[in-house]
Amino acid sequence: xxxxxxxxxxxxxxxxxxxxxxxxxxxxxxxxxxxxxxxxxxxxxxxxxxxxxxxxxxxxxxxxxxxxxxxxxxxxxxxxxxxxxxxxxxxxxxxxxxxxxxxxxxxxxxxxxxxxxxxxxxxxxxxxxxxxxxxxxxxxxxxxxxxxxxxxxxxxxxxxxxxxxxxxxxxxxxxxxxxxxxxxxxxxxxxxxxxxxxxxxxxxxxxxxxxxx
Amino acid sequence: xxxxxxxxxxxxxxxxxxxxxxxxxxxxxxxxxxxxxxxxxxxxxxxxxxxxxxxxxxxxxxxxxxxxxxxxxxxxxxxxxxxxxxxxxxxxxxxxxxxxxxxxxxxxxxxxxxxxxxxxxxxxxxxxxxxxxxxxxxxxxxxxxxxxxxxxxxxxxxxxxxxxxxxxxxxxxxxxxxxxx
Numbered sequence: 001x002x003x004x005x006x007x008x009x010x011x012x013x014x015x016x017x018x019x020x021x022x023x024x025x026x027x028x029x030x031x032x033x034x035x036x037x038x039x040x041x042x043x044x045x046x047x048x049x050x051x052x053x054x055x056x057x058x059x060x061x062x063x064x065x066x067x068x069x070x071x072x073x074x075x076x077x078x079x080x081x082x083x084x085x086x087x088x089x090x091x092x093x094x095x096x097x098x099x100x101x102x103x104x105x106x107x108x109x110x111x112x113x114x115x116x117x118x119x120x121x122x123x124x125x126x127x128x129x130x131x132x133x134x135x136x137x138x139x140x141x142x143x144x145x146x147x148x149x150x151x152x153x154x155x156x157x158x159x160x161x162x163x164x165x166x167x168x169x170x171x172x173x174x175x176x177x178x179x180x181x182x183x184x185x186x187x188x189x190x191x192x193x194x195x196x197x198x199x200x201x202x203x204x205x206x207x208x209x210x211x212x213x
Numbered sequence: 214x215x216x217x218x219x220x221x222x223x224x225x226x227x228x229x230x231x232x233x234x235x236x237x238x239x240x241x242x243x244x245x246x247x248x249x250x251x252x253x254x255x256x257x258x259x260x261x262x263x264x265x266x267x268x269x270x271x272x273x274x275x276x277x278x279x280x281x282x283x284x285x286x287x288x289x290x291x292x293x294x295x296x297x298x299x300x301x302x303x304x305x306x307x308x309x310x311x312x313x314x315x316x317x318x319x320x321x322x323x324x325x326x327x328x329x330x331x332x333x334x335x336x337x338x339x340x341x342x343x344x345x346x347x348x349x350x351x352x353x354x355x356x357x358x359x360x361x362x363x364x365x366x367x368x369x370x371x372x373x374x375x376x377x378x379x380x381x382x383x384x385x386x387x388x389x390x391x392x393x394x
Contacts, residue, residue: 035281035284035285038280038281038284039277039281042272042276042277042280042281043271043272043277046269046272046276046280047269047272050269051269060276060279060280060283063280064280064283064284064287065287067280067284068284068287068288068291071284071287071288071291072291136263136264137269137270139263139264140264155264159261159264159265160264160269162235162238162239162242164235165231180231183231187229187261190260190261190264191259191260191261194260194261195260198260
């Protein structure tokens, strides 16, 4: 007896396909291809969303909503464009919307309060050590509370996903000069926040801010 | 310090000023990921180097499965919503369409349908095909009901027979006048 269709075999086949090809097959109604895309892209979508919304639980919700939105809008996907850019655009917009919601504002406010209290209660040396010992991810969450959603998204897409300015502009639906502004303002705000909790880490901040446009 | 470290450190300012190409930026980040001493120097130069290429903790496979399950549930929910919405939309249109057709047929009929209090017509020969849509038979008043084949119609029913003819499909429209308001 010949096995005509095997879902496992099909999963292995689609696992070899590039993103764009998977998206085209998913657009044609192939759920195996769509789920392969979900599995492949979940880590990066969760990573970006986590940096923007601030915690894994919310990032997971954003990722689920993003893939659901992708499924709903697959018929509009234009394969002449990068699937990654399209996906990041959806995920970033949802994460920024999430951040703007009252619940997220409250969480961001709580994080800021925590930061202020931590600064008040600890000495400079202790905070320096804490900042150095902290993972970059946790430190980012501590200091990124003052960034706007788009500033945060621009910085995350640049530093975490290593995207070019033009790609970030496409994802955030704005001009490249606006992206450069977002990046400049994000860097400046982050340096200030890091210096607030750990002055020793930001020796050259003032000098650098004078040099940058 | 290796020459590579020297080259990389020479790019720190350009990295912070967004003046490097993607390849140069990637080289800096990859070097920092593997060289603790350069990482320390970079962080001293600009604390934002702490975030340069810092990888998020990996998403465990179980977490990916949970997200996939959530997406599947969401899709199932959306599909169910569509299934519920689509028939109701069709039903709404079909009701409107039927009402419009009924109105049109009433207006276009060659003779107005006999009023309920009009003299009872005798069931006679059917109208010719060229009259199109016309009353074909009015049930005899004395009968409590008219039986046609296996169907039983009310006594006041007016039966319209559309395009009757040999070999032609018959469309029969029955108006039950007993429920006229």
